[in-house]
Amino acid sequence: MPHHTRRTPVLFIGGLGHSGTTLIEQLIGQLPKAVPLGEVARLWDHDGREGETCACGASFGACEFWQRIGAAAFDGWERLDRDRIRQLRAGVDRTRHIPALAGRHLKGAMRDAVAEYSSYYQRLYAAAAADSRAELVIDSSKHPSLAYCLRWCEDIDLRVLHVVRDPRGVAHSWGKDVAGHGMGANDHWERRCSPARAAMLWNAQNAAFDVLRRRGTVPVMRVHYEELFDTPRDVIADIVQWAQLPFTPNQLRFIGDTHADLGPSHCVAGDPMRFAVGNVALEPEPWEEELSPSRRRLVSTMSAPLLRRYGYGRQKTQPAQPKQPLAIEPRRADHDVVEPLSVRDD
Numbered sequence: 001m002p003h004h005t006r007r008t009p010v011l012f013i014g015g016l017g018h019s020g021t022t023l024i025e026q027l028i029g030q031l032p033k034a035v036p037l038g039e040v041a042r043l044w045d046h047d048g049r050e051g052e053t054c055a056c057g058a059s060f061g062a063c064e065f066w067q068r069i070g071a072a073a074f075d076g077w078e079r080l081d082r083d084r085i086r087q088l089r090a091g092v093d094r095t096r097h098i099p100a101l102a103g104r105h106l107k108g109a110m111r112d113a114v115a116e117y118s119s120y121y122q123r124l125y126a127a128a129a130a131d132s133r134a135e136l137v138i139d140s141s142k143h144p145s146l147a148y149c150l151r152w153c154e155d156i157d158l159r160v161l162h163v164v165r166d167p168r169g170v171a172h173s174w175g176k177d178v179a180g181h182g183m184g185a186n187d188h189w190e191r192r193c194s195p196a197r198a199a200m201l202w203n204a205q206n207a208a209f210d211v212l213r214r215r216g217t218v219p220v221m222r223v224h225y226e227e228l229f230d231t232p233r234d235v236i237a238d239i240v241q242w243a244q245l246p247f248t249p250n251q252l253r254f255i256g257d258t259h260a261d262l263g264p265s266h267c268v269a270g271d272p273m274r275f276a277v278g279n280v281a282l283e284p285e286p287w288e289e290e291l292s293p294s295r296r297r298l299v300s301t302m303s304a305p306l307l308r309r310y311g312y313g314r315q316k317t318q319p320a321q322p323k324q325p326l327a328i329e330p331r332r333a334d335h336d337v338v339e340p341l342s343v344r345d346d
Contacts, residue, residue, distance in 0.1 A: 007154070007155055007156060007157040008122065008125045008126045008129050008137060008155060008156055008157060009129070009135060009136050009137065009157045009159075009243075009244070009245075010125050010136075010137045010138075010139060010150070010156050010157065010158050010159070011028070011034075011136055011137070011138045011139070011159050011160075011161055011243050011245075012139050012141065012146075012147050012150060012158060012159070012160045012161070013025055013138065013139070013140040013141075013142065013161045013163060014141075014142050014143070014144055014147050014160055014161065014162050014163065014205075014209055015142055015162060015163035015164060015165070015205065015206070015209070016142070016165070016170055016198075016201055016202050016205045016206070017142060017174070017271075018165070018169075018170050018173035018174055019163045019164065019165035019170060019225050020163055020165060020225040020228060021140045021142055021163050021270075021271075022038075022140060022267075022270050022271035022273045022274055023228070023273055023282075024140075024161070024163060024223070024228065024236075024239070025038070025138050025140040025267065025270075025274075026262055026265065026267075026273065026274065026276065027232070027236050027255060027260060027262075028136075028138060028236060028239060028240060028243075028245075029138055029265050029267075030254055030260075030262060030263060031240065031245065031247050031251055031252075032247075032251065033133075033134055033135040033136060033245055033246060033247070034134055034135070034136045034137075034138060034245060035128050035129065035132040035134035035136070035137055035138065035266075036138040036140070036265050036266075036267050037124075037125075037128055037137060037138060037139055037140075037266070037267060037268060038055065038139075038140060038265075038266075038267030038268045038269045038270040038274055039139075039140055039141045039142065039267075039268075039269040039270040040121060040124060040139045040141050040268070040269075041089075041093075041139075041141035041142075041143065041146055042141075042268070042269035042270070043124075043268060043269065044082050044085040044086055044089065044120075045082075045086070046060070052268075054066060054266050054267075054268055055264065055265045055266060055267040055268070055274040055275055056264050056265065056266050057264070057275075060268065063266065065131070065266045066266065066268060068127075068131050069124060069127045069128055069131060072127035072130065072131065073123040073124045073126070073127040074123065085117070085120055088113055088116060088117040089117065091113050092110065092113050092114050092117055092145075092149055093117065093143070093145045093146050093149055094145055095144070095145055095204060095208070097110075097145060097148075098144065098145055098148055098208055098211075101114070101145065101148035101149060101151075101152075102148060102211060102212070102215055106152060111152075114149050114152050115152065115153070117149055118149050118150050118152060118153035118156070119153070121139075121150060121153070121156070122153050122155045122156050125137045125139070125156065126155070135245055135246065136243060136244075136245045140267075140270055142205075143205075144205060144208035144209050144212065145208075147160050147209070147212060147218075148208075148212065151212075151217050151218045158218045159218065159219045159220075159221070159242075159243050159244075160209065160212060160213075160218055160219070160220045160221070161220075161221055161223060161239060161243075162206070162209040162210075162213070162220055162221065162222045162223070163222075163223055163224075163225060164206055164222060164223070164224050164225065164310050165224070165225035165226070166225070166226065166287075166307075166312050167198065167199055167202040167299050167300075167303040167306075167307060167312075168287060168291055168295075168296050168299045168300065169225070169284070169285065169287040169291075170198055170202055171193075171195040171198040171199060171202075171291065171295065171299045172285075172287035172290060172291045172295075173285055173287070174192070174193035174198045175192055175193065175194075175195065175198075175295075176192070195295045195298050195299050196298060196299075196302065198299065199298070199299045199302035199303045200302065202303055202306075203302070203303055203306055206306055206310075207306065209222075219242075221239065221242050223235060223238075223239060224310070224311075225284070226284060228282070229282055229283060229284045232255050232256075232257070232260065232282050233252050233255040233256075233257075236252060236255060237249070237252055255282075256282075257282075258281065258282055258283065259279050259280060259281055259282055260279075260280050260282055261278065261279055261280075262276055262277055262278065262280050263277065264277050
Protein backbone atom coordinates (compact mmCIF):
# COMPACT_ATOMS: atom_id res chain seq x y z
CA MET A 1 0.00 0.00 0.00
CA PRO A 2 1.43 3.48 -0.87
CA HIS A 3 2.82 5.56 1.97
CA HIS A 4 0.73 8.74 2.17
CA THR A 5 1.60 10.11 5.63
CA ARG A 6 2.99 13.65 5.53
CA ARG A 7 6.44 13.76 7.05
CA THR A 8 6.65 16.01 10.10
CA PRO A 9 9.48 18.59 9.93
CA VAL A 10 11.50 18.34 13.16
CA LEU A 11 14.50 20.35 14.32
CA PHE A 12 16.34 18.26 16.89
CA ILE A 13 18.68 20.39 19.00
CA GLY A 14 21.59 18.31 20.22
CA GLY A 15 24.66 18.83 22.35
CA LEU A 16 25.89 18.42 25.88
CA GLY A 17 23.83 20.06 28.62
CA HIS A 18 24.82 23.59 29.67
CA SER A 19 25.64 24.50 26.08
CA GLY A 20 22.82 26.97 25.37
CA THR A 21 20.37 24.59 23.70
CA THR A 22 17.37 25.83 25.69
CA LEU A 23 18.04 29.46 24.82
CA ILE A 24 18.37 28.64 21.14
CA GLU A 25 15.11 26.69 21.24
CA GLN A 26 13.35 29.61 22.90
CA LEU A 27 14.62 32.08 20.30
CA ILE A 28 13.63 29.96 17.30
CA GLY A 29 10.36 29.06 18.98
CA GLN A 30 9.20 32.67 18.95
CA LEU A 31 8.64 32.49 15.19
CA PRO A 32 5.00 32.04 14.13
CA LYS A 33 5.45 28.75 12.28
CA ALA A 34 7.60 27.01 14.91
CA VAL A 35 6.46 25.09 17.98
CA PRO A 36 9.08 24.43 20.69
CA LEU A 37 8.40 21.40 22.87
CA GLY A 38 11.40 21.30 25.22
CA GLU A 39 13.12 18.02 26.05
CA VAL A 40 10.52 15.59 24.80
CA ALA A 41 12.60 12.60 25.93
CA ARG A 42 11.79 13.47 29.55
CA LEU A 43 8.05 13.21 29.01
CA TRP A 44 8.18 9.46 29.41
CA ASP A 45 9.55 9.76 32.96
CA HIS A 46 6.42 11.43 34.38
CA ASP A 47 2.80 10.41 34.58
CA GLY A 48 1.47 13.97 34.20
CA ARG A 49 -0.67 13.89 37.32
CA GLU A 50 1.47 15.45 40.03
CA GLY A 51 2.77 18.98 40.06
CA GLU A 52 4.90 19.01 36.91
CA THR A 53 4.96 22.44 35.32
CA CYS A 54 4.72 23.45 31.68
CA ALA A 55 6.72 26.52 30.65
CA CYS A 56 3.42 28.37 30.26
CA GLY A 57 3.06 28.23 34.04
CA ALA A 58 0.25 25.68 34.22
CA SER A 59 0.74 22.23 35.62
CA PHE A 60 1.19 19.60 32.92
CA GLY A 61 -2.16 18.04 33.77
CA ALA A 62 -3.90 21.43 33.49
CA CYS A 63 -2.14 22.69 30.36
CA GLU A 64 -4.70 22.68 27.57
CA PHE A 65 -2.00 22.45 24.90
CA TRP A 66 -0.48 19.25 26.29
CA GLN A 67 -3.84 17.70 27.00
CA ARG A 68 -4.81 18.23 23.35
CA ILE A 69 -1.51 16.72 22.24
CA GLY A 70 -2.00 13.68 24.46
CA ALA A 71 -5.51 13.16 23.15
CA ALA A 72 -4.49 13.47 19.50
CA ALA A 73 -1.33 11.39 19.75
CA PHE A 74 -2.26 8.67 22.23
CA ASP A 75 -6.01 8.95 22.89
CA GLY A 76 -5.08 10.55 26.21
CA TRP A 77 -1.99 10.48 28.40
CA GLU A 78 -3.59 7.94 30.68
CA ARG A 79 -3.52 5.41 27.84
CA LEU A 80 0.19 5.88 27.17
CA ASP A 81 2.35 2.95 28.30
CA ARG A 82 5.34 4.84 29.70
CA ASP A 83 6.86 1.64 31.08
CA ARG A 84 6.98 0.25 27.56
CA ILE A 85 8.64 3.41 26.23
CA ARG A 86 11.24 3.34 28.99
CA GLN A 87 11.90 -0.33 28.23
CA LEU A 88 12.44 0.49 24.56
CA ARG A 89 14.65 3.45 25.46
CA ALA A 90 16.91 1.22 27.55
CA GLY A 91 17.27 -1.14 24.61
CA VAL A 92 18.04 1.35 21.81
CA ASP A 93 18.47 4.94 23.04
CA ARG A 94 21.86 4.69 24.75
CA THR A 95 25.34 5.81 23.75
CA ARG A 96 26.53 2.21 23.52
CA HIS A 97 23.98 1.55 20.74
CA ILE A 98 25.22 4.36 18.47
CA PRO A 99 27.57 2.11 16.41
CA ALA A 100 24.62 -0.11 15.49
CA LEU A 101 22.26 2.83 14.94
CA ALA A 102 24.82 4.52 12.68
CA GLY A 103 24.98 1.61 10.27
CA ARG A 104 23.31 1.35 6.87
CA HIS A 105 20.82 -1.23 8.04
CA LEU A 106 19.13 -2.30 11.25
CA LYS A 107 18.34 -5.95 11.72
CA GLY A 108 15.87 -8.03 13.62
CA ALA A 109 14.91 -7.00 17.12
CA MET A 110 16.89 -3.73 16.97
CA ARG A 111 15.02 -2.63 13.84
CA ASP A 112 11.63 -3.41 15.35
CA ALA A 113 12.47 -1.73 18.66
CA VAL A 114 13.77 1.44 16.99
CA ALA A 115 10.67 1.61 14.78
CA GLU A 116 8.34 1.27 17.76
CA TYR A 117 10.33 3.66 19.94
CA SER A 118 10.58 6.41 17.31
CA SER A 119 6.87 6.05 16.51
CA TYR A 120 5.96 7.52 19.91
CA TYR A 121 7.99 10.63 19.09
CA GLN A 122 6.53 10.85 15.60
CA ARG A 123 2.96 10.71 16.87
CA LEU A 124 3.67 13.43 19.41
CA TYR A 125 5.48 15.63 16.86
CA ALA A 126 2.68 15.26 14.32
CA ALA A 127 0.02 16.12 16.92
CA ALA A 128 1.94 19.23 18.03
CA ALA A 129 2.46 20.39 14.45
CA ALA A 130 -1.21 19.94 13.59
CA ASP A 131 -2.44 21.61 16.77
CA SER A 132 -0.15 24.63 16.31
CA ARG A 133 -0.35 24.72 12.51
CA ALA A 134 3.42 24.76 12.71
CA GLU A 135 5.86 24.07 9.92
CA LEU A 136 8.67 23.13 12.28
CA VAL A 137 8.58 21.19 15.55
CA ILE A 138 11.55 21.77 17.89
CA ASP A 139 12.79 19.09 20.27
CA SER A 140 15.77 19.99 22.46
CA SER A 141 16.27 16.51 23.90
CA LYS A 142 20.03 16.85 23.22
CA HIS A 143 21.15 13.20 23.26
CA PRO A 144 22.81 11.94 20.07
CA SER A 145 21.52 8.40 20.54
CA LEU A 146 17.97 9.71 20.24
CA ALA A 147 18.84 11.60 17.06
CA TYR A 148 20.25 8.36 15.66
CA CYS A 149 16.98 6.58 16.49
CA LEU A 150 14.82 9.30 14.93
CA ARG A 151 16.77 9.18 11.67
CA TRP A 152 15.23 5.77 11.00
CA CYS A 153 11.64 7.05 11.15
CA GLU A 154 10.34 7.63 7.62
CA ASP A 155 7.55 9.91 8.86
CA ILE A 156 9.95 12.42 10.45
CA ASP A 157 11.70 15.00 8.26
CA LEU A 158 14.65 15.36 10.62
CA ARG A 159 17.25 18.10 10.84
CA VAL A 160 19.81 18.16 13.64
CA LEU A 161 21.27 21.34 15.10
CA HIS A 162 24.53 20.49 16.86
CA VAL A 163 25.32 23.10 19.53
CA VAL A 164 28.92 23.25 20.76
CA ARG A 165 30.30 25.23 23.69
CA ASP A 166 33.87 25.62 24.90
CA PRO A 167 34.38 22.55 27.15
CA ARG A 168 35.99 24.67 29.85
CA GLY A 169 32.84 26.76 30.06
CA VAL A 170 30.76 23.59 30.14
CA ALA A 171 32.89 22.13 32.92
CA HIS A 172 32.54 25.33 34.94
CA SER A 173 28.77 25.34 34.49
CA TRP A 174 28.44 21.65 35.35
CA GLY A 175 30.40 22.27 38.54
CA LYS A 176 27.74 24.55 40.00
CA ASP A 177 24.47 23.64 41.71
CA VAL A 178 21.62 24.55 39.37
CA ALA A 179 17.93 23.75 39.25
CA GLY A 180 17.28 20.40 37.64
CA HIS A 181 15.82 19.37 34.33
CA GLY A 182 12.67 17.72 35.63
CA MET A 183 9.19 18.70 34.61
CA GLY A 184 8.86 21.04 37.58
CA ALA A 185 10.60 24.38 37.93
CA ASN A 186 12.21 23.48 41.25
CA ASP A 187 11.64 19.77 41.65
CA HIS A 188 15.24 18.80 42.28
CA TRP A 189 18.81 19.99 41.93
CA GLU A 190 21.23 18.69 39.37
CA ARG A 191 24.15 16.66 40.55
CA ARG A 192 27.49 18.38 40.22
CA CYS A 193 29.81 16.96 37.58
CA SER A 194 33.58 16.78 37.91
CA PRO A 195 35.71 18.55 35.27
CA ALA A 196 37.10 15.19 34.11
CA ARG A 197 33.67 13.70 33.61
CA ALA A 198 32.41 16.87 31.91
CA ALA A 199 35.33 16.69 29.47
CA MET A 200 34.69 13.00 28.80
CA LEU A 201 31.01 13.62 28.12
CA TRP A 202 31.84 16.64 25.96
CA ASN A 203 34.14 14.51 23.78
CA ALA A 204 31.65 11.67 23.46
CA GLN A 205 28.54 13.73 22.74
CA ASN A 206 30.16 16.01 20.19
CA ALA A 207 32.03 13.23 18.40
CA ALA A 208 28.76 11.33 18.05
CA PHE A 209 27.11 14.29 16.31
CA ASP A 210 30.14 14.66 14.04
CA VAL A 211 29.77 11.05 12.95
CA LEU A 212 26.04 11.58 12.33
CA ARG A 213 26.92 14.45 10.00
CA ARG A 214 29.42 12.30 8.14
CA ARG A 215 26.85 9.55 7.59
CA GLY A 216 24.91 12.06 5.49
CA THR A 217 21.52 10.50 6.15
CA VAL A 218 20.15 13.61 7.88
CA PRO A 219 21.21 17.28 7.58
CA VAL A 220 23.37 18.41 10.51
CA MET A 221 24.38 22.02 11.19
CA ARG A 222 26.87 23.06 13.84
CA VAL A 223 26.61 26.32 15.77
CA HIS A 224 28.85 27.59 18.55
CA TYR A 225 27.38 28.83 21.83
CA GLU A 226 29.75 31.81 21.78
CA GLU A 227 28.66 32.91 18.30
CA LEU A 228 25.11 33.29 19.54
CA PHE A 229 26.12 36.19 21.78
CA ASP A 230 28.30 37.87 19.16
CA THR A 231 25.56 38.19 16.51
CA PRO A 232 22.38 36.66 17.94
CA ARG A 233 19.93 37.74 15.26
CA ASP A 234 22.15 36.62 12.40
CA VAL A 235 22.89 33.26 14.01
CA ILE A 236 19.19 32.53 14.53
CA ALA A 237 18.42 33.69 10.99
CA ASP A 238 21.03 31.32 9.60
CA ILE A 239 19.64 28.40 11.59
CA VAL A 240 16.07 29.12 10.55
CA GLN A 241 17.00 29.47 6.88
CA TRP A 242 18.91 26.20 7.02
CA ALA A 243 15.95 24.50 8.72
CA GLN A 244 13.75 25.72 5.84
CA LEU A 245 11.31 27.52 8.10
CA PRO A 246 9.68 30.48 6.31
CA PHE A 247 10.24 33.81 8.08
CA THR A 248 10.76 37.49 7.39
CA PRO A 249 13.53 39.64 8.90
CA ASN A 250 10.90 41.68 10.74
CA GLN A 251 9.86 38.55 12.63
CA LEU A 252 13.31 38.52 14.23
CA ARG A 253 13.11 42.07 15.53
CA PHE A 254 12.49 40.71 19.03
CA ILE A 255 16.19 39.79 19.09
CA GLY A 256 18.49 42.69 19.87
CA ASP A 257 22.26 42.82 20.24
CA THR A 258 22.19 42.19 23.99
CA HIS A 259 18.57 41.29 24.83
CA ALA A 260 15.60 39.36 23.45
CA ASP A 261 11.90 39.80 24.16
CA LEU A 262 10.55 36.31 24.80
CA GLY A 263 6.93 35.21 25.00
CA PRO A 264 5.64 32.12 26.81
CA SER A 265 5.93 28.64 25.37
CA HIS A 266 4.83 25.11 26.18
CA CYS A 267 8.28 23.59 26.59
CA VAL A 268 7.57 20.67 28.87
CA ALA A 269 10.98 19.83 30.31
CA GLY A 270 14.49 21.16 30.29
CA ASP A 271 16.59 23.92 31.73
CA PRO A 272 14.72 26.45 33.94
CA MET A 273 15.55 29.04 31.28
CA ARG A 274 12.43 27.76 29.47
CA PHE A 275 10.36 29.72 32.03
CA ALA A 276 11.99 33.03 31.05
CA VAL A 277 9.50 35.56 29.65
CA GLY A 278 9.95 39.21 28.75
CA ASN A 279 13.23 41.05 28.32
CA VAL A 280 16.00 38.44 28.63
CA ALA A 281 19.69 39.31 28.57
CA LEU A 282 21.76 37.64 25.87
CA GLU A 283 25.11 37.25 27.54
CA PRO A 284 27.37 34.22 27.89
CA GLU A 285 27.94 32.69 31.28
CA PRO A 286 31.44 33.83 32.41
CA TRP A 287 33.94 31.17 33.32
CA GLU A 288 37.41 32.48 32.46
CA GLU A 289 37.99 34.15 35.83
CA GLU A 290 36.22 31.51 37.93
CA LEU A 291 37.60 28.23 36.56
CA SER A 292 40.84 27.37 38.35
CA PRO A 293 44.03 26.99 36.25
CA SER A 294 44.36 23.32 37.21
CA ARG A 295 40.81 22.50 36.10
CA ARG A 296 41.29 24.50 32.93
CA ARG A 297 44.43 22.52 32.09
CA LEU A 298 42.71 19.21 32.84
CA VAL A 299 39.73 19.93 30.60
CA SER A 300 41.92 21.39 27.84
CA THR A 301 44.15 18.30 27.84
CA MET A 302 41.30 15.80 27.83
CA SER A 303 39.40 17.59 25.05
CA ALA A 304 42.43 18.76 23.02
CA PRO A 305 41.63 17.13 19.62
CA LEU A 306 38.06 18.43 19.42
CA LEU A 307 39.02 21.68 21.14
CA ARG A 308 41.25 22.53 18.20
CA ARG A 309 38.82 21.08 15.68
CA TYR A 310 36.07 23.41 16.85
CA GLY A 311 38.32 26.47 16.82
CA TYR A 312 38.72 27.11 20.55
CA GLY A 313 42.04 28.65 21.54
CA ARG A 314 43.82 28.23 24.84
CA GLN A 315 43.05 31.66 26.24
CA LYS A 316 39.68 32.61 24.87
CA THR A 317 36.52 31.17 23.39
CA GLN A 318 35.46 31.19 19.76
CA PRO A 319 36.48 34.56 18.29
CA ALA A 320 33.71 36.98 17.46
CA GLN A 321 32.49 36.94 13.86
CA PRO A 322 31.74 40.19 12.00
CA LYS A 323 28.06 41.06 11.87
CA GLN A 324 26.39 40.64 8.50
CA PRO A 325 22.96 41.60 7.22
CA LEU A 326 20.16 39.04 7.14
CA ALA A 327 19.94 39.26 3.35
CA ILE A 328 23.14 37.28 2.84
CA GLU A 329 23.11 33.60 1.97
CA PRO A 330 22.77 31.36 5.03
CA ARG A 331 25.96 30.05 6.54
CA ARG A 332 26.70 26.52 5.42
CA ALA A 333 27.21 23.87 8.06
CA ASP A 334 30.90 23.01 8.38
CA HIS A 335 31.74 19.52 7.28
CA ASP A 336 34.88 18.65 9.21
CA VAL A 337 34.35 15.47 11.15
CA VAL A 338 36.30 13.26 13.49
CA GLU A 339 36.16 9.65 14.44
CA PRO A 340 34.39 9.01 17.72
CA LEU A 341 36.59 8.90 20.77
CA SER A 342 36.25 6.21 23.37
CA VAL A 343 32.61 6.45 24.42
CA ARG A 344 31.17 5.15 27.64
CA ASP A 345 27.49 4.51 28.09
CA ASP A 346 25.40 7.35 29.55
